[in-house]
Amino acid sequence: GQNIDQPTEMTATEGAIVQINCTYQTSGFNGLFWYQQHAGEAPTFLSYNVLDGLEEKGRFSSFLSRSKGYSYLLLKELQMKDSASYLCVSDNYGQNFVFGPGTRLSVLP
Amino acid sequence: KAGVTQTPRYLIKTRGQQVTLSCSPISGHRSVSWYQQTPGQGLQFLFEYFSETQRNKGNFPGRFSGRQFSNSRSEMNVSTLELGDSALYLCASTSLGGQGDEQYFGPGTRLTVT
Numbered sequence: 001g002q003n004i005d006q007p008t009e010m011t012a013t014e015g016a017i018v019q020i021n022c023t024y025q026t027s028g029f030n031g032l033f034w035y036q037q038h039a040g041e042a043p044t045f046l047s048y049n050v051l052d053g054l055e056e057k058g059r060f061s062s063f064l065s066r067s068k069g070y071s072y073l074l075l076k077e078l079q080m081k082d083s084a085s086y087l088c089v090s091d092n093y094g095q096n097f098v099f100g101p102g103t104r105l106s107v108l109p
Numbered sequence: 110k111a112g113v114t115q116t117p118r119y120l121i122k123t124r125g126q127q128v129t130l131s132c133s134p135i136s137g138h139r140s141v142s143w144y145q146q147t148p149g150q151g152l153q154f155l156f157e158y159f160s161e162t163q164r165n166k167g168n169f170p171g172r173f174s175g176r177q178f179s180n181s182r183s184e185m186n187v188s189t190l191e192l193g194d195s196a197l198y199l200c201a202s203t204s205l206g207g208q209g210d211e212q213y214f215g216p217g218t219r220l221t222v223t
Contacts, residue, residue, distance in 0.1 A: 031209055042113075042199060042214035043152075050209065087152070091209060096142065096165045099152040 002026045004100035006088050011106045012078055020073045020103045022088030033089035034062050034073045037102065043087055046073070075105075083107045111136065113202050113215035121221045127188040130218045134181050134202030140164075141183040142212065143175060146197040155198075158183050159205075187220075195222045 003025045012018040024032065031050040035043035049055055049064035049071065061074040073086055088100035114133045122128050134141050142165075143155040154167035158177035175185040181202075187194055197219050201212035 033211075042216050043212075044214070045211045048209055048211065096154045096157055096167065097212065098154070099144075101151040 002090070002092075002098045004088055004090055004098060006086075006100045006103045008101065009104045009106070011108060014078055014080060014107055014109050016078050017074065017076050018078060018105065020075075020086050020088075020105065022071045022073075022100055024069050024071070024088070024090050024098075024100075026090040026092050026098050028093035029066070029069075029090060030093050031091045032062075032064055032071045033087075033091060033097070034060075034071075035087040035089060037085045037087060039084070046086075048091070078107050080107050080109065113200060113213050115198075115200055115215040115218050117218060118216065119219050119221075121223060122190050123223050124190055124192060126190050127186065128190060128220060129184055129186045130198055130200075130220075132183045132185075132200035132202075132215055134183070134200075135213055138202035138204050138213070139181055140203045140205060140210070141177060141181065142201045142203075143183070143185050144199045144201065145169070146199055146217070147195075152199070155185065190222045192222050195220060 006022045034046040037043040047062040054063045059076045064071045085102040087102045090098040116131045140159045142157040144152045146152045157165040161177045172188045177183045197217045199217045201214045203210035
């Protein structure tokens with residue numbers, strides 16, 4: 001089966017660091033996306049990991065461990081505009097993308 | 110380069126009716142995927158079209174159908190609407206729909222069934 005788990009909600013303070021975890025069990029796994037979705041808007045691409053390890057892109061970093069079926073998205077120097085849902089998405093060979101339920105992050109002043 | 114566009118943006122229908130939603134992908138993109146997004150279920154994959162052929166299909170009833178035209182524009186149709194079909198319908202395009210291809214999402218069509 002295809003299953004992706006991530007926390008439903010998280011809260012953090014402006015300027016802080018937050019880590020959003022994702023575990024997946026998907027067949028034919030190729031790589032893992034992270035998307036950001038603000039309320040009422042379409043998802044937008046943040047990152048894509050194929051190899052194990054950490055990939056850094058500005059304030060956002062994404063980590064993948066294929067052997068553990070685990071990924072996380074790290075957001076540094078949080079800003080109010082980072083309040084959004086973060087979607088963990090599995091990319092699978094010959095199949096469609098599988099989206100996790102999303103983690104709604106609230107950044108407080 | 111223009112983004113993915115979807116029409117209409119909002120739609121209200123009554124139970125039993127049918128509806129057609131339209132999606133125009135980014136110019137040059139040949140793969141279009143459709144998703145249903147509801148608060149409780151997140152994004153659920155409906156189907157993917159590539160070069161006018163349905164390449165993948167999710168677990169939705171036959172009331173949900175789609176097609177793609179030679180210019181890569183795609184439509185999805187829902188017949189005999191049910192209250193539970195109320196959702197945000199998103200389409201996303203990629204150049205080829207291959208592994209690792211980033212999906213570009215449209216703004217969505219919010220369908221309300223009363």
